[in-house]
């Protein structure tokens with residue numbers, strides 16, 4: 001299991017001979033560029049090779065005309081500690097997911113911790129510990145933004161202030177704890193927002209025995225920043241209620257792998273019809289009862305592109321730039337100053353699609369040929385995806 005040293009610096013890196021550059025920006029998803037220059041983990045130039053300063057690079061990568069996209073951001077995961085999940089008793093799931101093109105994960109609560117504390121001091125301590133632990137430890141180089149407390153009855157504004165001051169930036173899914181009524185959730189979500197903590201609400205039926213239903217009226221009243229798994233995790237609200245949420249709320253529409261696939265497609269289509277594709281973000285909601293899906297994000301991209309008939313280059317933005325903007329992350333977009341977190345892809349061998357984008361629109365997942373995080377190569381040809389037709393080469 002590769003464990004990245006956070007202090008490691010990439011130096012100057014040049015990626016040349018890019019065949020297709022996906023920006024992550026839903027208003028402009030394809031860039032007219034074939035070269036990216038990186039210095040110490042940040043993008044310093046994007047353009048045609050002749051216009052970029054490529055001299056003196058420590059590392060040169062020949063992309064071999066493959067596609068480079070921002071590393072995928074999984075907006076909804078349930079990590080615990082390290083690269084271990086007790087939910088399915090697996091080790092190495094985060095490193096394995098990096099082989100599926102994911103470079104950043106966002107915790108929706110460390111809910112699977114055996115013996116998870118539910119008293120207020122305990123839940124705060126857990127959140128702060130998880131935030132610190134994943135800040136110090138990146139399995140496979142993946143940035144796991146964790147420390148997402150599950151709010152409980154009795155919390156006061158002071159608790160949210162303390163959490164924020166201690167470095168907590170997220171709430172776990174609202175509704176997984178004892179706060180299930182709209183009016184109570186609304187008050188706590190507002191306290192969190194006031195102190196700079198972003199919130200996600202559980203939407204739909206109970207996930208596992210012991211959790212409960214959060215219906216559309218509670219979601220609307222709570223007004224969390226992210227309508228978490230709008231397509232259910234797993235059990236969805238009725239399709240009409242999901243479309244009503246897309247219409248009546250202006251918050252992020254999060255669609256997940258471990259949800260209802262039919263409603264996933266309906267939610268994505270509703271967002272496009274409402275002319276708010278920038279609100280759509282994707283996650284897996286794993287590890288969960290459905291397991292761990294190292295290719296879950298790529299599967300979501302292929303599902304929505306093929307069955308909701310959305311151009312693949314736009315769906316990649318749901319998994320990258322949209323999430324980065326909504327969650328204020330310095331990744332997910334190919335532009336100067338952003339983190340050099342990339343996934344290199346090509347059409348899978350023997351797909352019916354003639355190009356990468358066409359293959360995704362036909363429902364096939366791409367082959368990952370390389371993953372880079374902070375300008376450092378974390379894997380070459382993925383051990384998990386079908387083999388990419390062409391893979392990039394590290395020249396030196």
Ligand SMILES: [Zn+2]
Nearest residue numbers: 173202207233
């Ligand atoms: Zn949930």
